[in-house]
Amino acid sequence: MSLALDKPRQPRRPAARRSNGELYSWLFMRLSGLLLVVLVLGHLFIMNILDGGVHKINFGFVAGRWANPFWQAWDLIMLWLAEIHGANGLRTVINDYARKDGTRFWLQLMLAASVVLILGVGTLVIFTFDPNI
Numbered sequence: 001m002s003l004a005l006d007k008p009r010q011p012r013r014p015a016a017r018r019s020n021g022e023l024y025s026w027l028f029m030r031l032s033g034l035l036l037v038v039l040v041l042g043h044l045f046i047m048n049i050l051d052g053g054v055h056k057i058n059f060g061f062v063a064g065r066w067a068n069p070f071w072q073a074w075d076l077i078m079l080w081l082a083e084i085h086g087a088n089g090l091r092t093v094i095n096d097y098a099r100k101d102g103t104r105f106w107l108q109l110m111l112a113a114s115v116v117l118i119l120g121v122g123t124l125v126i127f128t129f130d131p132n133i
């Protein structure tokens with residue numbers, strides 16, 4: 001029985017072209033994770049447990065919350081951190097598991113496109129939400 005692992009597929013770059021990008025990415029995952037604990041658990045508690053839980057959520061509730069810049073900022077920061085943290089995690093997973101260069105390229109491209117789309121639409125909604133429609 002062989003328990004040998006495949007060699008890492010992440011391409012090795014020559015020393016002159018190495019940067020600290022992966023170090024900052026590693027650090028970002030830890031720092032954003034810490035902030036996400038507060039933002040996501042707070043969000044879960046406020047939206048799903050406090051004051052009748054999920055049943056209280058409707059258009060009026062959202063309109064009331066987003067009338068306050070504090071909750072706009074909370075949701076905006078949570079959106080950006082969760083999206084970039086999740087996508088950066090998935091980038092690592094793709095680099096670890098994609099066997100062919102072509103597969104890796106297309107998966108990373110789709111991931112990048114989804115990040116731009118979600119951040120774009122989400123940010124637009126938070127800033128242009130109109131409670132009077």
Ligand code: HEM
Binds near residue numbers: 032
């Ligand atoms: C609630 C607080 C969170 C904490 C404390 C946290 C912490 C972390 C840490 C430290 C890593 C790096 C693990 C490693 O390098 O081996 C990581 C990876 C990851 N996180 Fe989070 N995270 C949180 C929330 C989230 C959320 C909300 C998402 C999705 C939007 C997410 C998606 C991921 C993914 C996809 C990875 C990569 C997994 C892997 O490498 O196998 N995390 N997380």
